Amino acid sequence: MPLLEISGLDVYYGAIHALRSIDLAVEERQIVTLIGGNGAGKSTTLRTVSGLLRPTRGSIKLDGKSIVGLPPHEIVRRGVAHAPEGRGIFANLTVDENLEIGAYSRRDDRAAIDRDRERSLELFPRLRERLRQNAGTLSGGEQQMLAIARALVARPRLLLLDEPSLGLAPQVVKTIFHIIREINQAGTTILLVEQNAHMALHVAHRGYVLEVGRIVKSDDARNLASSDDVRKAYLGGV
Amino acid sequence: MTKLLQTLVDGVSVGCLYGLIALGYTMVYGILKFINFAHSDIFMLGAWVSFIVARALGWANPDQPGSLGKALFVLAAAMLFCGVLGFIIERLAYRPLRRAPRLNVLITAIGVSLFIQNTGQLPWLLGTQPQRMPALLPDSTLLTVAEVQIRQVDVVVIITVLVLMGALEWLVHRTKVGRAMRAVSFDTRVASLMGVPVDRVISITFVIGSSLAAAAGFLYASKYPGLNQPAHATWILLGLKAFVAAVVGGIGDIRGAMFGGLLIGMIEFFGAAYLSPHLKDVYVFSLLILVLLVRPAGLMGKPVLEKV
Ligand SMILES: Nc1ncnc2c1ncn2[C@@H]1O[C@H](COP(=O)(O)OP(=O)(O)OP(=O)(O)O)[C@@H](O)[C@H]1O
Numbered sequence: 001m002p003l004l005e006i007s008g009l010d011v012y013y014g015a016i017h018a019l020r021s022i023d024l025a026v027e028e029r030q031i032v033t034l035i036g037g038n039g040a041g042k043s044t045t046l047r048t049v050s051g052l053l054r055p056t057r058g059s060i061k062l063d064g065k066s067i068v069g070l071p072p073h074e075i076v077r078r079g080v081a082h083a084p085e086g087r088g089i090f091a092n093l094t095v096d097e098n099l100e101i102g103a104y105s106r107r108d109d110r111a112a113i114d115r116d117r118e119r120s121l122e123l124f125p126r127l128r129e130r131l132r133q134n135a136g137t138l139s140g141g142e143q144q145m146l147a148i149a150r151a152l153v154a155r156p157r158l159l160l161l162d163e164p165s166l167g168l169a170p171q172v173v174k175t176i177f178h179i180i181r182e183i184n185q186a187g188t189t190i191l192l193v194e195q196n197a198h199m200a201l202h203v204a205h206r207g208y209v210l211e212v213g214r215i216v217k218s219d220d221a222r223n224l225a226s227s228d229d230v231r232k233a234y235l236g237g238v
Numbered sequence: 239m240t241k242l243l244q245t246l247v248d249g250v251s252v253g254c255l256y257g258l259i260a261l262g263y264t265m266v267y268g269i270l271k272f273i274n275f276a277h278s279d280i281f282m283l284g285a286w287v288s289f290i291v292a293r294a295l296g297w298a299n300p301d302q303p304g305s306l307g308k309a310l311f312v313l314a315a316a317m318l319f320c321g322v323l324g325f326i327i328e329r330l331a332y333r334p335l336r337r338a339p340r341l342n343v344l345i346t347a348i349g350v351s352l353f354i355q356n357t358g359q360l361p362w363l364l365g366t367q368p369q370r371m372p373a374l375l376p377d378s379t380l381l382t383v384a385e386v387q388i389r390q391v392d393v394v395v396i397i398t399v400l401v402l403m404g405a406l407e408w409l410v411h412r413t414k415v416g417r418a419m420r421a422v423s424f425d426t427r428v429a430s431l432m433g434v435p436v437d438r439v440i441s442i443t444f445v446i447g448s449s450l451a452a453a454a455g456f457l458y459a460s461k462y463p464g465l466n467q468p469a470h471a472t473w474i475l476l477g478l479k480a481f482v483a484a485v486v487g488g489i490g491d492i493r494g495a496m497f498g499g500l501l502i503g504m505i506e507f508f509g510a511a512y513l514s515p516h517l518k519d520v521y522v523f524s525l526l527i528l529v530l531l532v533r534p535a536g537l538m539g540k541p542v543l544e545k546v
Pocket residue numbers: 013016018036037038039040041042043044045085195
């Protein structure tokens with residue numbers, strides 16, 4: 001059974017039909033990437049999984065159990081952490097407090113939370129030097145690191161990442177993707193939304209291509225990366 | 239010199255009360271981005287509930303000496319009552335409108351306000367007559383400095399406000415729920431993605447804001463025992479000044495609310511003492527206009543690019 005299974009999902013924003021009968025599955029311990037152009041519905045898919053949006057039709061199952069209609073904080077409790085588009089850093093809180101908020105829904109003991117916090121800080125050593133700093137003063141790349149670290153402190157089983165590479169320098173993008181792979185190797189399942197299809201398909205096991213609200217293609221990441229239409233549309237031709 | 243000190247004492251103690259009420263406006267605005275017009279009515283009820291509890295316990299008899307214990311008991315009762323009421327109002331009136339346009343919520347708040355004022359005046363509730371708050375604190379002069387008599391009430395007002403403010407600061411900056419409140423006020427959606435139960439945090443905010451307003455109501459009634467009837471314009475005016483304090487300090491900013499309250503209290507009392515007592519409301523609202531012109535985000539608020 002896949003960890004996350006979406007089927008026949010339709011989502012509207014008022015009259016705008018943003019997702020049309022989406023089917024998507026994420027197997028445990030995999031990285032699955034969802035690629036597509038602007039306005040394709042990638043963020044909408046993640047928002048629906050994490051409970052910010054309610055689908056009109058279709059089902060979303062986590063471990064075989066429906067999570068449709070649950071409030072977002074309940075879905076976090078069930079093991080889904082979402083690092084949203086635009087990072088969503090609390091600029092009025094310190095870096096440390098942002099990390100603490102990430103652990104908000106956890107009911108296990110302090111020591112376990114501290115261990116995961118340590119683990120996040122080991123992945124992003126820059127954050128450690130800035131723990132007492134207001135998160136609003138971090139650079140864009142550091143904010144992205146904080147967004148990922150914060151999601152990890154929730155100790156999710158499924159991590160939803162929405163364009164973690166957006167607006168970052170190539171070197172930082174590399175680091176971020178490297179860390180995404182490390183997180184996955186440590187056992188966390190990841191659903192990764194990206195416009196940087198090249199990097200995303202490079203780290204992912206599977207990929208889905210979304211075009212104006214429909215899944216038009218899904219395959220092994222490697223096959224997708226070498227398929228002609230994907231190369232033309234998302235990998236800059238050649 | 240005497241006049242100066244006396245004005246200072248009054249300005250600070252009334253300013254503290256404005257600040258205490260302003261906290262409720264500012265906290266709710268910080269999270270839900272709307273002005274809770276019913277907040278001044280919670281303040282009014284804080285004063286009235288204090289009166290009713292004191293009377294019911296037979297403490298209204300002027301022969302009986304007051305005591306600090308009695309005062310604290312009545313204060314706690316008023317805070318509890320208004321805290322629960324604030325919870326109920328949010329639950330019944332505002333929560334169903336969470337996704338509605340802000341104007342709808344604003345109009346609902348005005349409706350709640352009118353509802354409280356008018357049901358409050360029903361003969362079998364609070365009635366249409368003014369009442370007199372019994373002196374729970376001995377109305378004595380605590381000390382005399384340079385011929386200024388510093389009354390016990392003023393000291394109690396200032397100390398209570400300082401204690402409550404300190405408690406709120408601690409809660410907001412040092413506890414998990416306070417951190418969640420700050421997160422929710424910065425970005426509600428992201429806070430919910432982090433596992434924060436937003437509705438519960440909003441309820442807590444209303445309970446805190448309402449009980450602080452109740453405390454202000456009790457303290458106000460202790461300082462000025464003549465209790466006007468629920469729909470009387472004084473309550474609205476006091477609430478309005480507290481709201482001005484919140485705006486002047488920077489709406490959404492907790493320290494700003496306290497600072498704004500003190501500033502408004504000072505301006506009101508110094509203006510009344512040294513310029514003209516008839517224009518004291520004018521000073522307050524002129525300050526509002528001035529601040530809105532020069533620093534629309536408030537004296538302590540950070541400028542935000544948002545049109546309301
Ligand atoms: N809050 C909203 N209200 C109305 N329409 C929306 C809203 N959010 C998104 N949409 C529309 O839904 C569609 C899908 O948007 P979505 O944000 O999911 O795209 P995306 O694939 O994440 O794009 P991008 O790569 O630019 O972030 C778009 O047509 C968008 O205009």
